[in-house]
Amino acid sequence: QVQLQESGPGLVKPSQTLSLTCTVSGGSISSGTYYWSWIRQHPGKGLEWIGYMSYSGNTYYNPSLKSRVTISVDTSQNQFSLKLTSVTAADTAMYYCAREVTTGYNWFDSWGQGTLVTVSS
């Protein structure tokens, strides 16, 4: 059973860069059947897709965040990461990493527990 775990600072100052890492255990991040995603949820609000990296290394981002987002993978550590630049209070949210199944249907079969990031000085 694959498990995902987010890690990173819980407090980021405005204008700085938010950096989170998702560690994958119980399965290889190099598997050719999954995409690796970041999803966030503002307090009391719905889910917002941030972006993903495909097994081929291509990245796709939410158009509303594209100019500020970078997702990368470190296969040696079995981790993938999120960087969000120039953060503001509007980026305060619970951040989830998730694995998307791509064989047959697209769906998220595994999620991390989430990590709350607050943007504040």
Added chain:
Amino acid sequence: SSELTQDPAVSVALGQTVRITCQGDSLRRYYASWYQQKPGQAPVVVIYGKNNRPSGIPDRFSGSSSGNTASLTITGAQAEDEADYYCNSRDNSADHVVFGGGTKLTVL
């Protein structure tokens, strides 16, 4: 890009059947998946594809689709089904992911 629209809130009497719907153009091309989220927890998939339940999801959960509308049906709702439910699919470009705004289900 594409949007998925859900009713913000739905209620159901204990033991009755409830349908939660999700509308969007991309649903004409892609099946929706459905996620249950309880307070303080990460989302959990309950339905994916045409009508598939992951292991451990009760068979009272089922999915269907017609035209631009996907539906999640809970037959014989239980108190533990009270949660937020989100639909999800690809957008029409196939490259981007979209989520519905979520439906808060109250079991009376």
